[in-house]
Amino acid sequence: MYLEFVSDRQRRRLRRVALTWLAAAMTCGYLLPWAVATTRGKANAGAIGVLNVALGWTVVGWIVALGLACGRHGIAGLRVTD
Structure with a gap:
């Protein structure tokens, strides 16, 4: 059994x-x-795109969007296999 x-x-x-x-x-x-x-x-690439278009003109908004894009992937669940 593997997790x-x-x-x-x-x-x-x-x-x-x-x-x-x-x-x-x-x-x-x-x-x-x-x-x-x-x-x-x-998974949130669309939201990052909207944030980038809406607030990317500010340097802070662009850096936040880039930080979200480069961040770690979230854990969606745990799969148990035999």
């Missing part, structure tokens, strides 16, 4: 990742936190 932690990490979707990196490149890095969150498969 395994299950994180909130989502599978990457190539089209979504490519779109976010294109948007980050076109905005000269303004949307970089959203691209990083999407690439890492963060």
